[in-house]
Structure formats: C-alpha cells, structure tokens
Amino acid sequence: KVNYLSDYQPPNFAIGSVYLEFDLQPLATRVTNRMLLTRMAAGALHLDGENLQLISVTLDGLEVTNQCLIDENGLQLMTDKDQFELVVVTEIAPQSNTALEGLYRTSNNYCTQCEAEGFRKITYYLDRPDVLSVFTTKIIADKSENRYLLANGNMVESGDLADGKHYAVWLDPHKKPCYLFALVAGNLEKITDTYTTVEGREVRLEIFVEPRNIDKCDHAMQSLKRSMQWDEQRFGLIYDLDIYMIVAVDDFNMGAMENKGLNVFNSKFVLAQPATATDVDYEGIEAVIGHEYFHNWTGNRVTCRDWFQLTLKEGLTVFRDQEFTADMLSPSVKRIEDVKRLRSNQFPEDAGPMAHPIQPQSYIEMNNFYTMTVYEKGAEVVRLYHTLLGESGFQKGMQLYFARHDGQAVTVQDFRQAMADANAVDLAQMHNWYVQSGTPHLQVTAEYYPETKTFTLTCKQSQPQTKDFVPLLLPIGFGMLDQHGQPLILEPTFESAAHVELRSNTHAILRMTQLEQKFTFMDVSSPPVPSLLRGFSAPVKLHFEYSNADLALLAAADEDSFVRWEAMQTLLLRTIQSKVSALQSGSELALSNEVLDVAKALLEDEQLDAALVAMTLSLPELGYIGEQYQEVDVDAIYQAHHWLESQLAHGLQSQWLAAYQRCQNNGPYQYDKIQIAQRMLKNVALSYLGALPENQALVASQYQLQQNMTDVLAALRIMLVHQHAAAQDAMQDFYQRWQEDNLVVDKWFALQAQTQNAQAVETLAVLLQHSDFSLKNPNRVRSLLGVFSRLNLVGFHRADGKGYQMVSEQICLLDALNPQIAARLLAPFTHWKRYDVKRQSLMRAALQEILQREGVSKDVYEIASKSLA
Numbered sequence: 001k002v003n004y005l006s007d008y009q010p011p012n013f014a015i016g017s018v019y020l021e022f023d024l025q026p027l028a029t030r031v032t033n034r035m036l037l038t039r040m041a042a043g044a045l046h047l048d049g050e051n052l053q054l055i056s057v058t059l060d061g062l063e064v065t066n067q068c069l070i071d072e073n074g075l076q077l078m079t080d081k082d083q084f085e086l087v088v089v090t091e092i093a094p095q096s097n098t099a100l101e102g103l104y105r106t107s108n109n110y111c112t113q114c115e116a117e118g119f120r121k122i123t124y125y126l127d128r129p130d131v132l133s134v135f136t137t138k139i140i141a142d143k144s145e146n147r148y149l150l151a152n153g154n155m156v157e158s159g160d161l162a163d164g165k166h167y168a169v170w171l172d173p174h175k176k177p178c179y180l181f182a183l184v185a186g187n188l189e190k191i192t193d194t195y196t197t198v199e200g201r202e203v204r205l206e207i208f209v210e211p212r213n214i215d216k217c218d219h220a221m222q223s224l225k226r227s228m229q230w231d232e233q234r235f236g237l238i239y240d241l242d243i244y245m246i247v248a249v250d251d252f253n254m255g256a257m258e259n260k261g262l263n264v265f266n267s268k269f270v271l272a273q274p275a276t277a278t279d280v281d282y283e284g285i286e287a288v289i290g291h292e293y294f295h296n297w298t299g300n301r302v303t304c305r306d307w308f309q310l311t312l313k314e315g316l317t318v319f320r321d322q323e324f325t326a327d328m329l330s331p332s333v334k335r336i337e338d339v340k341r342l343r344s345n346q347f348p349e350d351a352g353p354m355a356h357p358i359q360p361q362s363y364i365e366m367n368n369f370y371t372m373t374v375y376e377k378g379a380e381v382v383r384l385y386h387t388l389l390g391e392s393g394f395q396k397g398m399q400l401y402f403a404r405h406d407g408q409a410v411t412v413q414d415f416r417q418a419m420a421d422a423n424a425v426d427l428a429q430m431h432n433w434y435v436q437s438g439t440p441h442l443q444v445t446a447e448y449y450p451e452t453k454t455f456t457l458t459c460k461q462s463q464p465q466t467k468d469f470v471p472l473l474l475p476i477g478f479g480m481l482d483q484h485g486q487p488l489i490l491e492p493t494f495e496s497a498a499h500v501e502l503r504s505n506t507h508a509i510l511r512m513t514q515l516e517q518k519f520t521f522m523d524v525s526s527p528p529v530p531s532l533l534r535g536f537s538a539p540v541k542l543h544f545e546y547s548n549a550d551l552a553l554l555a556a557a558d559e560d561s562f563v564r565w566e567a568m569q570t571l572l573l574r575t576i577q578s579k580v581s582a583l584q585s586g587s588e589l590a591l592s593n594e595v596l597d598v599a600k601a602l603l604e605d606e607q608l609d610a611a612l613v614a615m616t617l618s619l620p621e622l623g624y625i626g627e628q629y630q631e632v633d634v635d636a637i638y639q640a641h642h643w644l645e646s647q648l649a650h651g652l653q654s655q656w657l658a659a660y661q662r663c664q665n666n667g668p669y670q671y672d673k674i675q676i677a678q679r680m681l682k683n684v685a686l687s688y689l690g691a692l693p694e695n696q697a698l699v700a701s702q703y704q705l706q707q708n709m710t711d712v713l714a715a716l717r718i719m720l721v722h723q724h725a726a727a728q729d730a731m732q733d734f735y736q737r738w739q740e741d742n743l744v745v746d747k748w749f750a751l752q753a754q755t756q757n758a759q760a761v762e763t764l765a766v767l768l769q770h771s772d773f774s775l776k777n778p779n780r781v782r783s784l785l786g787v788f789s790r791l792n793l794v795g796f797h798r799a800d801g802k803g804y805q806m807v808s809e810q811i812c813l814l815d816a817l818n819p820q821i822a823a824r825l826l827a828p829f830t831h832w833k834r835y836d837v838k839r840q841s842l843m844r845a846a847l848q849e850i851l852q853r854e855g856v857s858k859d860v861y862e863i864a865s866k867s868l869a
C-alpha cells in the first residue's frame with residue numbers, strides 16, 4: 001500500500017488521555033490500554049495494530065470484542081458515541097521480536113522503539129503523529145530481573161507486589177504522539193548528575209547502561225550538560241521536566257531516539273573511554289546526545305502533522321546539532337566534515353532511483369525515508385534560512401515558531417511562515433527546495449571587461465533529472481581575489497545591488513532566484529579570481545572553469561576555509577581523474593609541481609589549523625570520485641587513488657615526518673579542539689608515510705604504544721591497507737585485547753571489511769563465519785556487510801559477481817529477522833546504473849532475487865522494486 005501526502009485527512013477521534021499497563025514477560029507480555037476517546041468527525045473508529053494477539057475490547061464497561069473487525073493492519077469498531085472509554089487488552093512476545101521495533105529484548109532487558117510506526121506493535125492505537133495525548137504508564141515485572149522500570153515523564157508511584165514482582169507508575173504531563181512513548185526495564189546500572197537551568201530549576205540526569213559499561217558514561221553525561229547549556233544560550237530553550245534519562249542498548253536499528261524524558265540510544269553513541277573510542281566516536285556521541293536533547297523542543301514540543309513532514313523535525317534538529325558541534329569544537333572543520341558527508345552519502349542518493357525531495361510525496365514503508373536526504377539535505381535547507389536571515393533573523397523566526405506552535409503537530413509550511421513573518425520577508429520560493437528531488441547544478445561563468453573595469457558573473461541553475469524544474473532561492477557566498485591573492489572590495493552595480501547582500505567589504509551573499517541571473521561588480525582593476533559558494537552556502541554542484549593556478553591561489557589565500565579546502569580538493573580530484581584517463585588509455589602521467597607545491601606550503605605553515613591542513617591534504621574519498629563519472633571504473637579509480645597517495649608520500653616525505661613529530665603529544669588523552677586537530681594531522685601524515693615500505697616500523701610503534709583508540713586504530717588501518725609485515729599479528733593482538741567489548745569488536749570487523757585487495761571477498765566469507773558475527777545485531781551487520789558494500793569497492797564490485805552474491809544472500813537472511821536493516825543494506829545495489837553492463841546485470845540479478853524471495857518485507861520490496869523500475 002502506498003501512502004500519499006495529498007491524501008492527508010485529520011483524525012476522526014482524539015485521545016484525551018491514555019493509561020497503559022504492562023505486565024512484562026519475555027514471551028507473553030500483557031498490555032492493557034485504557035483510552036478516553038472523543039469524536040472529531042463522523043465515521044468508524046479505526047485503530048492501528050500489527051502482530052498483536054487481541055484478548056478483549058471493552059467500551060464504557062461493555063465487552064465489544066466480537067463487534068471488532070480485525071485485519072493485519074488494525075481494528076475497526078462502529079459506534080455512535082461521541083465520547084467513551086475504550087479498554088483494549090493485547091498480548092505480545094518481546095523475546096521473539098527481532099525487528100527491534102515495538103517492545104523488544106536486548107541483552108535481557110526490555111526496551112521500545114516506536115518511531116515511526118512501532119507503537120502499533122505494542123497495542124491498538126491511533127498511531128499517527130497528529131494524535132497527542134497525556135500518557136500514564138504502569139509497569140509490572142519480576143523484581144530480580146528488572147531492577148529498574150522506566151517510562152516517560154516522572155515516576156509517581158512504585159512498590160513491591162506478590163510473587164517477587166514490583167511495579168512503577170510514570171506520568172508524562174506533556175501531551176505527545178505515541179511515537180515518543182518509551183518503556184525500559186532490566187538490570188541496568190546508572191550514573192546520575194544534575195543540571196540547574198537558567199531559571200534555577202534542578203534537573204536530575206541519569207544514564208543507564210549494562211553493568212559492565214558503567215565506567216564508559218562520563219563523556220555522554222558531560223555532553224548532555226553541554227547540550228542543555230548550549231540550547232539555553234543559543235536558542236533560549238530550557239528543559240521542561242524534572243528528570244532526563246538516557247538508556248544505552250546494544251541492539252538498536254538507528255543512532256538514538258528522542259522519546260520524551262527517556263531517550264534510548266545505540267550504545268555506540270553513549271559509551272566511550274580513550275582506550276576504546278576514537279575522536280570520531282567522541283564527536284559522534286556529543287552530536288547525537290545533543291541531537292536527541294534538542295529534539296525535546298524541535299520534535300517533541302512542536303511535532304509533525306504526518307510523516308511527510310519528517311524533515312521539519314529532523315532537518316531542523318540536525319542543523320541544530322551541527323551548530324552545537326561547531327560551537328563546541330571548530331566551525332570550519334565541522335562545516336567541511338558535514339559537506340563531505342553530504343557529498344559522499346546524500347548526493348548519490350539524490351542521483352539514484354530512490355531520489356526523493358526532503359519532503360517525500362509518497363512512501364510504502366516510512367522507515368525507508370529516514371534518509372540522508374530528509375536529514376542532511378533537510379539540514380542544508382534549514383541552513384539556507386539561516387544564511388538568508390542571519391543568526392538574529394533566524395532566532396526571531398524560531399521564537400515565533402514556538403510562540404505559534406508549541407504543543408501542536410505542524411508542517412514544513414508552518415515553519416517557513418514563522419521564519420517569513422518574523423522577518424517580514426517573502427520566503428515562498430523556498431517551497432521549491434521541499435518538493436524537487438535531485439542535486440541542483442550551479443553553472444557559473446565570468447567575464448572581465450577592462451574598458452569599464454567591471455566583472456560579471458553569469459549564474460545558471462538546473463536539475464537535469466527533474467522535469468519542469470522550477471528555480472530555487474539559492475544564496476551564493478561570494479568574494480573576489482586579485483592575482484596576488486589579496487581580497488577585493490565588492491562594489492555591485494546599481495542593478496545588481498538589489499540581489500547582493502554585503503556581509504563585509506569583501507564578502508557577499510548573491511541572492512539567486514531565477515534560472516539565470518547576472519551579477520556585476522565595478523572598480524575591478526584587473527581580472528579577479530572569484531571565490532564561489534563560500535561556506536558551501538547551498539547544497540548544489542558548482543561548475544566553474546578554474547585554472548589550476550586559480551585553484552592554487554584560492555587554496556592558499558581565500559578568507560573562507562571551506563573554499564580553501566575545496567580548491568585543494570579539486571586540484572587533487574583533477575589529478576586523480578587525469579590518472580584514471582591515463583590508466584584507461586595506457587599512457588603515463590607525472591604529478592604536476594603545482595599540486596606538490598601547494599601541499600608543501602600548507603604542510604610547512606605551522607600557523608595553520610592542523611585539522612584544516614589534515615583535511616585539505618586528505619585525498620577525496622573513492623565514493624566521491626566515483627560520483628564524478630557516468631560510469632564508474634572501479635579498478636582505475638582505486639589505482640589512481642593509490643598512485644596519488646604514494647606520489648604525495650614520496651614527494652613530501654620529510655614534510656610528513658616533520659608534521660608527524662610536531663603533532664606528537666604524550667600527555668593524557670583529552671577531547672578538545674587542539675588535541676583532536678593534532679591527532680588528525682599526525683594520522684594523516686602517518687597514513688602517507690605508511691604508504692612507503694621504509695616506514696613500517698614507525699607505524700608499528702604507534703600501534704604498540706597503545707596511547708588511545710584514535711592512534712591505535714589509525715596505525716592498524718595503515719598496516720592493513722599497505723599490507724605491512726606486522727599487520728596480521730597486530731590484528732590478532734587487537735582482537736585478543738578487546739574481544740569482550742562489542743563496540744571495539746565492531747571496529748575489528750569494519751577494518752577488515754574495508755580493506756581492498758584481491759582476497760576481499762574471501763575475507764568477508766571467513767568473517768561471516770566468525771563466532772562473533774551475528775545478523776541479529778545491527779551494529780555488527782553494519783560494521784561487516786554495510787562497510788564492505790559501501791566502502792570496499794574492489795571487493796563488492798569484484799568482476800565475477802561474488803561480492804554481490806555474498807551480500808545479497810545475507811540480505812535475504814536478514815530480511816526475515818530485521819527488515820529495516822535489510823532494506824538499508826540494499827542501497828549499494830540500487831546504484832547499478834553507474835557500472836559497466838556486466839556488473840549492471842549481476843547487480844540487477846541480485847536485486848531481482850531479493851525481490852522474489854518468499855515473504856519479502858515491504859521495506860525491502862519498496863527499495864528493490866523502485867530501483868529496478
């Protein structure tokens with residue numbers, strides 16, 4: 001069944017309050033659901049429900065079980081009453097729930113995941129985000145096995161019962177849709193802390209984990225406190241309950257979930273110690289803790305009318321968490337990281353068969369639309385408002401949004417209207433970003449007129465895959481440099497001035513609203529080099545014919561760190577592309593001095609931010625290189641990448657070594673901007689050095705030092721990639737050391753899954769048989785199968801199709817257990833059009849086989865069928 005945005009109808013019943021009682025048993029949990037219903041419109045009452053065993057239905061005290069029509073989607077009941085109490089009793093088996101949606105078990109604990117439509121697997125209900133209700137939850141369970149009984153809101157009652165049971169009652173005073181419901185029970189341990197709000201109210205903070213992980217919660221707790229403070233300071237948003245709980249579980253489909261007052265997290269985004277977690281992990285934890293916390297206002301207090309509005313809460317909350325990380329660490333580093341992520345993961349999605357606008361217009365399975373597009377491109381679109389309105393204008397818009405919509409379930413239009421009204425501007429054109437899919441192209445040409453000393457940019461926007469493409473409101477961050485790299489003062493002509501917003505003498509936002517538009521600047525004494533799309537001011541593909549010399553100039557001198565990074569990356573990308581052509585035509589290629597010179601200058605300048613240098617000199621990712629081609633030549637790209645790496649390693653060996661030594665720090669690990677930057681540059685340097693056989697001992701010694709996981713993992717990866725003599729022993733040692741720590745074992749799997757060599761598929765086969773591999777744990781599946789199929793181009797795309805075959809077999813097995821995760825693993829197959837005809841037919845055959853599997857889930861069906869259509 002396909003759901004369409006255009007079919008939206010308001011609910012015909014409201015649920016004033018709901019009282020839930022859970023009698024927890026692994027195989028037979030009884031759920032009693034008492035609802036106060038009020039009619040809003042004519043028609044039968046339809047409640048959503050799936051995989052439930054119905055025990056009874058009672059209407060105002062009268063049993064009506066036999067009057068209910070039950071099918072696989074729910075329950076229907078005819079009644080003339082306008083207001084009544086309905087009590088529905090059902091039974092479920094959390095222990096057999098491998099889909100990890102609804103109520104399930106993980107490491108002998110109970111937990112729930114209801115977003116998007118999981119509540120209907122717990123009880124019959126109006127499972128839609130525009131039905132808001134006050135929830136009271138009573139949990140009854142065996143006491144020795146369930147020390148803690150948790151639900152949303154505040155605990156209002158608890159006590160012991162007969163037969164070794166106990167109970168707790170929780171009341172959440174805030175009205176909420178059922179996707180924010182949560183229940184957790186089990187023998188967990190907790191750390192506690194407090195946070196005092198700006199209003200002086202004390203909030204109790206609790207993080208619950210399995211007992212063996214209790215020493216890995218500090219960073220998460222600090223992150224939570226920083227999130228609370230940041231949201232007060234930057235957005236003026238204060239927490240609204242007396243307690244905030246976070247529970248970490250090992251089996252979780254996604255990153256985390258913002259259930260009101262009781263977040264449930266994938267343990268990957270909670271647990272950290274310097275010895276077990278990398279800088280990237282630490283940053284991920286801080287970001288996800290922030291993200292879920294920020295949802296309390298953008299998502300929970302103001303929620304979505306329907307699931308087509310998902311980007312309303314996700315795009316906005318990702319934008320907020322990006323800004324949080326930027327403020328905690330380095331804004332320019334964070335911006336570049338986010339752009340890389342968008343380009344390597346969202347751009348391909350936007351170019352493939354699953355392309356959808358940030359507001360999808362239809363879906364079969366909503367879980368398939370928790371995508372890079374809805375989240376990350378959605379955040380880019382929110383950033384457009386911020387770029388157009390500035391920080392203070394954006395904050396005015398946010399204030400109006402909350403003033404108007406607190407306690408409501410609203411749409412992306414409501415958000416835009418608040419932004420527009422608060423600033424008295426017309427933002428209607430922003431709508432086009434929500435309804436058109438595909439990455440827009442921005443084609444820029446420039447003309448210099450010496451007679452008038454003017455400089456004209458001609459900008460064209462287009463989206464080849466979108467028919468009847470309508471122009472987007474597109475802000476272009478802009479500046480100009482002279483031939484010596486000096487910034488030029490911006491003087492727009494009278495006609496251009498209306499569309500040029502000067503942010504300083506040398507920086508402007510060009511406001512593009514038409515398919516084609518010209519911007520002219522005066523008093524330009526010689527042909528300038530334009531600096532375009534500063535800060536990556538819009539999620540587009542920019543085309544401008546820069547010479548290599550222009551790029552070198554921008555890389556060295558532009559005032560915008562994104563443009564500097566981008567210029568160098570373009571130089572590197574061009575070099576790789578030339579090498580790809582050379583390999584394809586069997587000709588030779590030498591590395592140009594230009595590339596080497598700019599790289600050398602960056603590396604020798606000790607004044608520069610080490611993190612920016614590290615990112616600037618890292619090679620573009622294979623996936624992003626592939627993106628540049630209609631047809632991806634896997635082997636040539638891999639070889640060209642490899643070639644450039646060793647050229648830079650050779651050409652700058654002494655500079656790499658100097659940078660490596662300069663960035664050494666023997667003090668204790670700290671998660672701060674300076675140390676992170678040092679480790680980043682140090683490990684980029686080491687990865688170049690490790691490409692040369694003479695540096696094997698250096699890499700091995702970094703592994704042996706065991707200073708922190710960032711350094712250990714970097715060394716290990718380099719040893720594996722370059723097949724150092726000590727690689728296998730180190731991998732053994734690593735496994736021995738950490739085999740009890742699931743998150744570290746995930747890293748051990750992922751490292752091997754991504755190593756590209758002739759035996760990659762055989763390695764995968766061995767790992768699939770490993771006693772620590774399990775299809776039941778999503779993190780493990782992602783670290784082996786997800787990493788292999790996304791990052792191991794050589795292995796996954798092996799010419800004989802063995803890579804495809806091995807992954808698709810696992811997808812079929814997984815679909816029977818956990819359809820959500822199975823569907824996600826399909827993504828690499830959906831891009832079959834990008835490969836040669838032989839691989840195309842192998843990939844299509846795999847998709848067809850998956851599609852024809854008996855009992856295929858709707859999750860997998862939707863993606864496989866759409867990508868074959």
Ligand code: ARG
Nearest residue numbers: 115116253254256257367370
């Ligand atoms: N709302 C959660 C977040 O972004 C994601 C949960 C989605 N889960 C799912 N199964 N679709 O933080």
Ligand code: ZN
Nearest residue numbers: 291295314317
């Ligand atoms: Zn979210």
